[in-house]
Amino acid sequence: RQSSSDRISHMAIDIGGSLIKLVYFSRSSGGSGGGGGSRRGGADGERNEAICDGRLHFARFETSKIDVCLEFIKSKLQLGGSDSNGESKSSSRYKSVIKATGGGAYKFTDLFKEKLGISLDKEDEMDCLVSGANFLLKAVHQEAFTCLNGQKEFVRIDHSDLYPYLLVNIGSGVSMIKVDGDGVFERVSGTSVGGGTFWGMGKLLTKCSSFDDLLEMSHKGNNRVIDMLVGDIYGGTDYAKVGLTSTTIASSFGKAISDQKELADYKSEDLARSLLRMISNNIGQISYLNALRFGLKRIFFGGFFIRGHEYTMDTIAVAVDYWSKGEAKAMFLQHEGFLGVLGAFMTYEK
Numbered sequence: 001r002q003s004s005s006d007r008i009s010h011m012a013i014d015i016g017g018s019l020i021k022l023v024y025f026s027r028s029s030g031g032s033g034g035g036g037g038s039r040r041g042g043a044d045g046e047r048n049e050a051i052c053d054g055r056l057h058f059a060r061f062e063t064s065k066i067d068v069c070l071e072f073i074k075s076k077l078q079l080g081g082s083d084s085n086g087e088s089k090s091s092s093r094y095k096s097v098i099k100a101t102g103g104g105a106y107k108f109t110d111l112f113k114e115k116l117g118i119s120l121d122k123e124d125e126m127d128c129l130v131s132g133a134n135f136l137l138k139a140v141h142q143e144a145f146t147c148l149n150g151q152k153e154f155v156r157i158d159h160s161d162l163y164p165y166l167l168v169n170i171g172s173g174v175s176m177i178k179v180d181g182d183g184v185f186e187r188v189s190g191t192s193v194g195g196g197t198f199w200g201m202g203k204l205l206t207k208c209s210s211f212d213d214l215l216e217m218s219h220k221g222n223n224r225v226i227d228m229l230v231g232d233i234y235g236g237t238d239y240a241k242v243g244l245t246s247t248t249i250a251s252s253f254g255k256a257i258s259d260q261k262e263l264a265d266y267k268s269e270d271l272a273r274s275l276l277r278m279i280s281n282n283i284g285q286i287s288y289l290n291a292l293r294f295g296l297k298r299i300f301f302g303g304f305f306i307r308g309h310e311y312t313m314d315t316i317a318v319a320v321d322y323w324s325k326g327e328a329k330a331m332f333l334q335h336e337g338f339l340g341v342l343g344a345f346m347t348y349e350k
């Protein structure tokens with residue numbers, strides 16, 4: 001719970017298919033800002049950063065547990081609830097209207113009004129994603145990094161040479177956006193095989209208890225148990241003529257065809273690993289093809305699917321590197337899943 005001397009102003013929310021992202025600004029007159037990375041009041045991954053005489057707070061919740069999020073907002077804004085007309089008892093505008101983006105801003109409009117007396121001031125999802133990404137890439141030192149063989153390396157972004165780039169946001173689904181400048185962009189592609197697919201199929205295939213559990217399992221697993229490799233088809237050798245090594249995945253989950261095994265005979269860790277590999281590879285490959293289509297050399301990956309997970313980033317980066325023969329670069333963002341909500345937050349400036 002925040003100190004009573006904290007004054008919260010300006011809150012923005014991004015309600016996605018899987019997760020709700022929240023950003024709010026607080027000014028502390030008592031100096032009790034609190035450290036980053038803590039977990040309080042039902043929010044996952046809550047953290048904050050010092051900015052302009054105050055702190056910018058980041059929090060996320062599962063969309064299916066929206067009630068937890070509503071309670072969190074209620075306590076943070078110290079709302080007393082709403083009267084019978086659904087009007088907030090608070091006279092302050094920042095407590096009665098908040099900037100909102102993502103599909104859930106439409107889906108849950110009435111719920112916010114009824115439960116909190118708050119109106120959601122809607123901002124376009126793609127506009128927010130792009131302005132959030134542009135802001136982070138220009139304003140935040142050490143925002144973008146490459147990740148190859150587990151080595152994370154921050155990239156210096158030259159502001160005058162940022163555009164054009166491909167922004168790939170891996171949320172529940174995946175959007176691929178060609179960005180040419182501030183507010184100048186086009187959604188050029190996307191795929192429904194994204195983070196929601198990993199989580200949904202992972203839930204069905206394994207005994208995971210949460211997303212973090214599924215990620216952790218994928219970390220320990222071995223995909224070669226289930227994936228059919230080039231070597232499995234060629235009797236252990238490479239298919240050198242077309243540049244395929246024996247360890248290249250020829251067919252994700254393909255070994256399950258000939259293995260005389262039931263689902264329960266496979267280890268959850270191995271299933272999670274194959275699934276993560278399949279989805280990450282596929283996204284890396286489609287991203288590269290779109291970068292090629294428009295002659296883009298840089299691809300920035302955002303969205304909460306990544307979760308700073310080295311193996312995911314490595315798979316995506318290797319796919320981009322492999323298919324582009326080293327021409328295109330995959331880069332990742334420190335604030336990965338918060339692009340959209342940051343963009344919504346920034347519309348307060350307008």
Ligand code: ADP
Nearest residue numbers: 016017018019171172195196199211303304305
């Ligand atoms: P959306 O706006 O579509 O919800 P996000 O960028 O928030 O997209 O990413 C959602 C995806 O992130 C999920 O589908 C899942 O793959 C992944 N994810 C990361 N952390 C979590 C978590 N704690 N709970 C659920 N999904 C998570």
